[in-house]
Each structure stands twice: as C-alpha cells, then as structure tokens.
Amino acid sequence: MEGVTSADLEKRPADVSSMFDRVSGHYDLTNDVLSVGVTPYWRLKTRQEIDPHPGQKVLDVACGTGTVSRILADHGSTVTGLDFSQGMINQAIERHGDQPNITFQQGDATDLPFEDDTFDVTTVSFGIRNVQEPKKALAEMLRVTKPGGKILVCEFSHPTNGLVRWGYDTYMNVAMPAIVKLVSSDPEAYEYLFQSIQAWPEQREFAAWLREVGYENVAHRNLTYGIVALHRGTKPASNTPSQEIH
Numbered sequence: 001m002e003g004v005t006s007a008d009l010e011k012r013p014a015d016v017s018s019m020f021d022r023v024s025g026h027y028d029l030t031n032d033v034l035s036v037g038v039t040p041y042w043r044l045k046t047r048q049e050i051d052p053h054p055g056q057k058v059l060d061v062a063c064g065t066g067t068v069s070r071i072l073a074d075h076g077s078t079v080t081g082l083d084f085s086q087g088m089i090n091q092a093i094e095r096h097g098d099q100p101n102i103t104f105q106q107g108d109a110t111d112l113p114f115e116d117d118t119f120d121v122t123t124v125s126f127g128i129r130n131v132q133e134p135k136k137a138l139a140e141m142l143r144v145t146k147p148g149g150k151i152l153v154c155e156f157s158h159p160t161n162g163l164v165r166w167g168y169d170t171y172m173n174v175a176m177p178a179i180v181k182l183v184s185s186d187p188e189a190y191e192y193l194f195q196s197i198q199a200w201p202e203q204r205e206f207a208a209w210l211r212e213v214g215y216e217n218v219a220h221r222n223l224t225y226g227i228v229a230l231h232r233g234t235k236p237a238s239n240t241p242s243q244e245i246h
C-alpha cells in the first residue's frame, strides 16, 4: 500500500481517502467478519440514540458505504451522507441511491460544505478516528448543527474491564491479522486500522474533546464492555454558558 503503512498514523487525508477507495468494494463484508457479527448491535444502539423520525435532518459524516445513513432514512429522517472517499460514496450511491430521503456527497469532515445551523443531528460512525484533525471535524459538526441539536459519535474505544481488555488485545494482535489475510484484499490497510484503534483516546479523553469544542450535556455509554463507545452531546441552545451533566 503506497503512502500509508502500518506504522504511519499521520492519517494524511489523501492517503486515508485512497486507502478507503481501495477497500470500499469489500468493506462491509470484511467489517462483518472482523466484528464477529456484533456490528448490527452497535448500529441498532446508534439508531436508538439518534431516534430518527420524519422531519429530522441528519448529517452522517464519514458515511462510508452508507449503512447508517440508510438505517436512519428507513426510519423517516432526511439524511445527507458525506465521505471524502469517492470509492465509498460510489458504493453508497449504488446501494442506497434509490432512497428518496438520502443524498450522498463527497466532502471533507474538517471543512463541511454546509451552512451554519443546518442539521438536527450530526453523527459519525467509526469515522472520526480516521480524520487527521478530529477536533476540527467535531467543531465543524457543531457549526452545522442547529442550536439545541445533537451529535452522536459511535467509535471503537477501550474495554474498561482488565480481562476483557486482555482478550480483546489478543484478538486484535493475533487473530485479526490472520483473518484479515484471508478475507481482505488489502491486509495492510486493516493493520493501519487496528493500530489507529489502539492509539485512539479513551472514553473520558474523547468526552473532554467534545466539551472543549463547545458541546454541552456530554455523556457516553459503553457497548460490548467498552470495545465501542457511543458519545453524545448537544449544541448550546443559545449563547448562555454551557451547563454540563456529570
């Protein structure tokens, strides 16, 4: 893989984008195999937190092949899916482009092509970790969210239980590379992804990032012992100082 190597976590946008272009065709299948079937549960919890319904405008940042966008649109929301990999956007359009209440477009999470205060909800699933400047993307998501609207981030995190953490690390370091060699056409891309998961901040640190960029009511819940965390926050409804729930 040119440009991105397993040791390279600089996440240069052009390299990350072309990496996802290359894996886009087999992305969903590889995901399902690697997560040993748990991904639908994480998607379900994401959907429940967002509470999609008619009249709700949602931005799905780093939408990939559009799986989350589609789930939310099926429950009535009007969804815009955005990703900077044209390969991923092509897959999303091919799979879900016939849905009347979804639009997919190519774009950068750190420079969102939308007006201020546009969406009721902005969400990102397994995408913020791959963005070179994640806080800039979170600030952009805040900007395009309506006052009082919310953000929902679904991302790999860190198991809170020591035994689970040991089992998970073993799976990630030993079993997964072997599986990837069998099912993926681009094992190095997945090696990069595993390393990016291990280098990602823990739950409390990521929650602090959300507060830092200006969200209030920041909270998270762990899924599957903290292998994944769902983070949420709201955009202050007015210019009054934020009040956090601890």
Ligand SMILES: C[S@@+](CC[C@H](N)C(=O)[O-])C[C@H]1O[C@@H](n2cnc3c(N)ncnc32)[C@H](O)[C@@H]1O
Pocket: 013, 016, 017, 020, 061, 062, 063, 064, 065, 066, 067, 068, 082, 083, 084, 085, 088, 107, 108, 109, 110, 124, 125, 126, 127, 128, 130, 131, 132
């Ligand atoms: C692991 S995939 C997740 C896709 C999808 N959200 C899902 O849950 O299946 C990460 C996605 O983030 C996208 N991405 C990474 N950096 C981005 C950026 N700066 N702007 C937009 N998309 C980005 C990649 O192109 C890729 O499609």
